[in-house]
Amino acid sequence: MARLVIVSNRTASPRDRGTRAGGLAVGLREALQKEGGLWFGWSGELSEAAAEPKIHEAGNILFATIPLTAADHDDFYVHYANGTLWPLCHYRLGLIEFSRSAYEGYLRVNRLFAERLAPLLRPDDIIWIHDYHFIPLASALRALGVANRIGFFLHIPLPAPEVLTALPRHRRLVADLCAYDLVGFQTADDLRAFSSYLEEERVGAMDRDGAFQAFGRHGMAAAFPIGIDTQAFVDLAQAAVDSPQTRRLADSLGGRRLVIGVDRLDYSKGIPQRMESFQAALESHPEHRGRVTYMQIAPISRGEVEQYRALRRELEGWVGRINGRFGEFDWAPVRYLNKAFPRQSLAGFYRAAAVGLVTPLRDGMNLVAKEYVAAQDPENPGVLVLSRFAGAARSLPQALIVNPFDVEEIGDAIHLALTMPLEERRARWAGMMAELRTNTIQSWCQAFVSRLNAIDTNRRAA
Ligand SMILES: O=P(O)(O)OC[C@H]1O[C@H](O[C@H]2O[C@H](CO)[C@@H](O)[C@H](O)[C@H]2O)[C@H](O)[C@@H](O)[C@@H]1O
């Protein structure tokens, strides 16, 4: 069987000092663990000069990681990937920065990755590249003569053409996307945005089966919504029921009900709006005062980017205001934690929570939503409040779906969730759980790889 080679900026190598909370690394580790293969990425380290890959094995995964120089990391990761592409793809045009030097750094790091990866490749390897950091990587590999099948998966949304075309040099970026044999998106909305771009910009077309021809190339595109290792998460949550940490949490709540949010500290996640909506719930439903605690876990993310630092300051203000206004000597309405927890701990926390609040302003998928559902007690499940703008909302319509910009609506949804009858909670949960059992991380990986395998590579040129 052909070897699977995965490329992503963030890896989940046990030696990756940069490993942090994030759905991509979590998902890929779970996908690769079973089949094995090579995982190529950034080591999480900064070095004086470019270096050869460091190779080590963990389980049946062979990790090859390279460091980046401070200048490359700055241009590629801080400025272009996270200062330009991230806000663009999350519909935040006002936050976009664009500089030619950052863009050139982005292309330079993609060429560096291609040069370091190419010597490790075997002719029959299947290469699967992940996320917005590496859109130009297939073009860079092809320029070095790599003829393998190459697929790409975008973990974040692809915005509608009106937004995408605001990016300077958007055509070059989309042309690079079209250099892949297979392009995967999280949802049908993202796929539609891709097809609309090709048509509206008159650079190509996609048919109903996802076959596209554009920029002189043929390829395939499809939606592959990412899932979780559902059974593993169910087991984790069951094991956590009686863990000392879960018991400590329960004791600390003193019989109060728990509302939980778990997100990287990112402006796409809608955390300030969520804080405001919790305040709205306490304002309009005074019966919850003193009886409900909202715990927001928000590990620091991308602290090098100014917008993220500004968000941190904003949230500290929200927590202070709500606790100052509604707190009692024996109750703080909001618990706010800027640290990452291992998933064993999260599983127990989710299960202890009557409400899971997942209200991003935009999100490719959002695995936390799926983990919250998988962690619930089937006899007495909690309620998921979910943003309509998370990719997860497409597959979990039984959640309480909200507009994340409407703080009153979220406040009412929190109240509804806290007062929902058991029968309704069970019915909604069962519907979501059936979906999570059908579409898992394993089926996602298998669906993408088998689709990539089935592509006729003789038809690449249009
Ligand atoms: O690597 P970081 O800069 O620390 O950021 C963490 C990851 O965030 C993003 O995750 C996305 O992938 C998830 C899994 O498909 C998806 O559920 C979520 O909606 C996305 O935001 C980012 O896309 C990854 O590249 C980062 O590693």
Ligand SMILES: O=c1ccn([C@@H]2O[C@H](COP(=O)(O)OP(=O)(O)O)[C@@H](O)[C@H]2O)c(=O)[nH]1
């Ligand atoms: O303290 C934390 C916070 C988050 N996560 C994990 O990070 C992932 C977040 O993925 P999601 O798709 O929700 O969002 P992303 O951060 O990738 O945008 C989930 O698997 C969480 O369990 C974690 O392990 N510890």
